[in-house]
Amino acid sequence: MLSLQPPSSTLPNYLQEDELPQECSDVVSSLPRETGWVAKYLHQYQGCWITTRYMKGVLAFQKHFQAHHTDILLVTTPKAGTTWLKAILFALVNRVRYRPDPLQHPLLTNNPHVLVPFLDINLYTQSQVPDLSSFAFPRLFSTHLPFALLPTSVKDSACKIVYLCRNPKDTFVSLWHFTNKLRPTAWGTNSLEEAFDKFCRGVSLYGPYWDNVLGYWKKSLEMPQKVLFLKFEEIKEHPAANLRRLAEFLECPFSLEEKAQGVEDNILRLCSFDNLSNLEVNKSGKLPAGEENNAYFRHGEVGDWMNHLTVEMIEKLDRITEEKFHGTGLRV
Numbered sequence: 001m002l003s004l005q006p007p008s009s010t011l012p013n014y015l016q017e018d019e020l021p022q023e024c025s026d027v028v029s030s031l032p033r034e035t036g037w038v039a040k041y042l043h044q045y046q047g048c049w050i051t052t053r054y055m056k057g058v059l060a061f062q063k064h065f066q067a068h069h070t071d072i073l074l075v076t077t078p079k080a081g082t083t084w085l086k087a088i089l090f091a092l093v094n095r096v097r098y099r100p101d102p103l104q105h106p107l108l109t110n111n112p113h114v115l116v117p118f119l120d121i122n123l124y125t126q127s128q129v130p131d132l133s134s135f136a137f138p139r140l141f142s143t144h145l146p147f148a149l150l151p152t153s154v155k156d157s158a159c160k161i162v163y164l165c166r167n168p169k170d171t172f173v174s175l176w177h178f179t180n181k182l183r184p185t186a187w188g189t190n191s192l193e194e195a196f197d198k199f200c201r202g203v204s205l206y207g208p209y210w211d212n213v214l215g216y217w218k219k220s221l222e223m224p225q226k227v228l229f230l231k232f233e234e235i236k237e238h239p240a241a242n243l244r245r246l247a248e249f250l251e252c253p254f255s256l257e258e259k260a261q262g263v264e265d266n267i268l269r270l271c272s273f274d275n276l277s278n279l280e281v282n283k284s285g286k287l288p289a290g291e292e293n294n295a296y297f298r299h300g301e302v303g304d305w306m307n308h309l310t311v312e313m314i315e316k317l318d319r320i321t322e323e324k325f326h327g328t329g330l331r332v
């Protein structure tokens with residue numbers, strides 16, 4: 001890794017860390033910290049590793065967000081397939097307003113992260129009290145925060161939580177590629193070994209990975225009507241069945257007429273990796289904070305870890321996962 005760093009004014013917005021409100025700066029300075037994967041630091045806040053920039057959004061989200069009983073919150077571990085499920089949720093929930101048409105649909109001209117923003121990373125980082133009045137009901141939002149860190153109003157209201165996880169080996173490999181892509185060229189890349197060590201120690205964005213997944217797994221067992229637990233690999237294997245499961249959980253099941261019209265297939269085709277990754281907006285566009293949209297589309301397959309991890313790495317990650325999930329009934 002090179003130590004040469006460009007001046008902060010030339011950094012993309014997603015790496016700008018100035019102007020922390022005093023309250024936030026006091027909290028941040030009291031927290032344990034480690035070097036980040038892209039951002040300078042990760043801070044351990046309530047057990048979860050968060051960048052300096054996002055701490056501002058997390059604190060404001062926790063303090064000010066008022067959930068509405070019809071809200072739908074998509075929660076994921078980073079790189080679990082968030083972009084894909086944001087697209088599916090948007091197309092599903094808005095299928096009457098916007099027919100899942102291959103020629104005309106908001107997903108054809110907008111990256112899914114724009115249509116379903118992160119509350120902490122986007123909305124509450126941009127403004128401490130954002131104006132959410134332009135969001136149509138049911139509102140669709142997202143976060144990577146662990147269950148324990150969600151605002152009280154999310155836990156207390158009848159709003160629904162859709163959780164998505166992915167096996168830790170593909171999650172790690174995807175995160176390693178993504179964070180290296182987001183690093184300014186002058187910083188060089190993080191080595192696989194360095195990133196792997198951090199991931200295994202739990203020091204990854206919104207990690208430890210295992211704590212994040214387990215928190216929602218347990219809640220999905222305790223409150224199946226509130227938390228739906230999905231896996232990337234299961235959606236890849238049985239997309240239509242999982243889309244139906246999602247629709248039923250959100251109390252908007254497909255009618256016989258919709259099934260006959262092929263609405264399910266149209267949604268899946270619209271949101272497929274091939275379709276989304278080949279759209280001009282996702283090939284050359286950028287998110288408001290400066291991330292290139294194409295960074296969210298790499299392979300979209302199961303098992304790419306086989307091309308990257310050593311036998312020792314595989315054994316270590318499998319062992320940690322086995323220990324952490326032992327006795328919980330969860331297999332990833």
Ligand SMILES: Nc1ncnc2c1ncn2[C@@H]1O[C@H](COP(=O)(O)OS(=O)(=O)O)[C@@H](OP(=O)(O)O)[C@H]1O
Nearest residue numbers: 078079080081082083084174272273297298299300
């Ligand atoms: N439509 C679709 N279908 C299947 N897979 C898809 C799709 N869109 C994105 N991807 C893959 O998801 C990975 C990106 O993860 P996230 O979207 O969770 O990233 S983020 O957390 O929002 O930063 C990343 O996985 P990898 O390819 O393994 O790196 C993307 O390629």
